[in-house]
Amino acid sequence: MEYGQFKVEWPSMSETDNSDNILFEASQIAEQELNSDQQTAKGASNTVYHTNSSHYSDISEDDCDNLEVTKLVESTVVNSRQFGKTVSENELKDIVFSRLSPNTVAKSKWAVRTFHDWQNYRRTVATTSAIKTFQGDLLQMTKEQLNDALGYFIVEIKKQDGSEYKGQTLYELISAIQYHLRLNGVIVHFLEDNEFIGMRNVLDAKMKELSRRGIGLDKKRADIISVENEDILWKKGILGSDTPKQLLDTIFYLIGLNFALRAGKEHRNLRYGQNSHLSIHTSESGDQYLQYTEDVSKTNQGGLKHQKHKKKVVRAYENLDIPERCIVRLYEKYIRLRPKTCACDAFYLQPAKLNSKEHWYNSIPVGVHTLQNLVKNMCLRGGMTGNFTNHSLRATAATRLYNAGVDEQLIAETTGHSSDAIRVYKRTSNAQLQDVSDIIQNKRKKCKQENIPKSGIQEPSSRELSIENEHFKFNLKF
Structure with missing residues (x-):
């Protein structure tokens, strides 16, 4: 049988009683031919053909009479330059982790740490059964527990000096906790899932309360350079x-x-x-x-x-x-x-x-x-x-x-x-702000004189503008 550039003729198992040796010798001949070609074509991908197995003691002679050829399996000579360094499971995790934004990861760690600190504080001040405490790690909580705990967290969390966070910061805290959960395989949608409607209502109410008190209304933006x-x-x-x-x-x-x-x-x-x-x-x-x-x-x-x-x-x-x-x-x-x-x-x-x-x-x-x-x-x-x-x-x-x-x-x-x-x-200029004020107050603005072709316009009086061409003529009085 011809296979690629090699022709191998296999004797039937009934003609010889040393089939294993013949199969081995045939595979060696094919391998030697490939090695010879490899010498003349360095760097090429060379193929070695060998038998499926080196043991045929379980194959009966009757089956071998009908066997025309032994299946060949293709293997490739590995080029070490084609593949990089093998990586461990931890190294692979590091590669996956590197795709994440460092700032987002840092915010997530801060949010989770703040939540855990709040959990511990609430447990220390829970002197009566009327004050609920929330045990366990965020990753182990059910959706019902998360909805309940985050609602209290939003209302009670403060800065270290005791002042209120801005509404936008509270929103970012919840988003950062959601990011942490998703990153660890807990898929939640705090702003969409029905299970978190209670938490969303608390967040919405708290943000509106802060806005009424004037907290967080002024967004700090970078000034432009004139x-x-x-x-x-x-x-x-x-x-x-x-x-x-x-x-x-x-x-x-x-x-x-x-x-x-x-x-x-x-x-x-x-x-x-x-x-x-x-x-x-x-x-x-x-x-x-x-x-x-x-x-x-x-x-x-x-x-x-x-x-x-x-x-x-x-x-x-x-x-x-x-x-x-x-x-x-x-x-x-x-x-x-x-x-x-x-x-x-x-x-x-x-x-x-x-x-x-x-x-x-x-x-x-x-x-x-x-x-x-x-x-x-x-x-x-x-x-x-x-x-x-x-x-x-x-x-x-x-x-x-x-x-x-x-x-x-x-x-x-x-x-x-x-x-x-x-x-x-887009930044609004002072001139634009003044224009808005002047328009509202109906202040007179100096009109810019337009350059209009003389061929189409007669010199107007102080109270009249005449415009004409070959098709029409009209006067504007003002």
């Missing part, structure tokens, strides 16, 4: 390119503003070198631009749910009007002053204490906490008051685009939000 304040940062030398620290701060500011990056984490994750997020290109018209290409972000983590997510790609073109503020030119200078060989791929590097004309930075990443406070510290040095954070750059980018009348879809592509979520970053 064009005037940005000019102050440049004029005071807080932004610029004369020193390693100044250039680092400026690159951080311009990248955060032009590419609308989130806080410190997306900055900290920026890579340089292989698979860099940033690259310089030239357009068909000859204009240079710096391009940011997203790989992982808060809304696009590259998992199963994000397969159809459009990758964020944003361009920042060179500023020929004010070259000293040009992001392309400053980026090139920063890259030029980095170490030629760097042990890490982090984009932001610590300024060198002893720097030269060609070497301004060490091969050490800037710490995440330092990055998180850069905008805050820059604004403080500039004499600006307000809640300025790294997130201010993102909010500023969205607000400037809104005020310029840019389409929401284009704004969303720049910031990486959905078109609906982007609206939360």
Whole structure:
């Protein structure tokens, strides 16, 4: 019988009484042929054919008379480079756990710890049978017990100084406990399941009570940086390119503003070198631009749910009007002053204490906490008051685009939000607020003079406007 490139003829079991030896010899011949081919084609995947079993004592001679060929089983010569290191069960769990957001996990741990502390406190003060206590771990509670316990928890929980949590914080506490349960295989839907309607009613009532008392109504948002304040940062030398620290701060500011990056984490994750997020290109018209290409972000983590997510790609073109503020030119200078060989791929590097004309930075990443406070510290040095954070750059980018009348879809592509979520970053200007007030009070506003083609309009009097063409003519009196 021919099998691939080998032809093996099997004698019937009735013609010989040493069938095991013949089968073994035949398989050895096939294996030798394969080994010979393997010598001439290194790296190829080679196949060895062998018999199903080396023992046929249970097969009768009558059955063997009808046996034309022994089934062959295909096996592959394993290429050790094709597979990675074998992992243990604990290592696999660590890989699965790594997909989770560190902030979400931290909130979940805090919520569970707070709930357990409340359980213990309630047991210590339960002096009468009228005060219910709740025993056991969250994971062991029934839905009925969870509904009951969480209702009391929402009403009684306070900050460590005795003040009330905001309604939003209570909502986040419940969500974090739900996250903990789901993470450990207990599937619940606190805001949907009928079993938790009691808890939902308590949460709703508590949030409304806090709102009536004015607790948690003011949401703390990052302030935007006006064009005037940005000019102050440049004029005071807080932004610029004369020193390693100044250039680092400026690159951080311009990248955060032009590419609308989130806080410190997306900055900290920026890579340089292989698979860099940033690259310089030239357009068909000859204009240079710096391009940011997203790989992982808060809304696009590259998992199963994000397969159809459009990758964020944003361009920042060179500023020929004010070259000293040009992001392309400053980026090139920063890259030029980095170490030629760097042990890490982090984009932001610590300024060198002893720097030269060609070497301004060490091969050490800037710490995440330092990055998180850069905008805050820059604004403080500039004499600006307000809640300025790294997130201010993102909010500023969205607000400037809104005020310029840019389409929401284009704004969303720049910031990486959905078109609906982007609206939360729109900031109302003082001029807009004044316009609203003037309209309500029926104040007269100065009308802007429109440029209307003279061919279609006669010069109006102070009380009359005449408009005509070949088809019609009419007068407006006012």
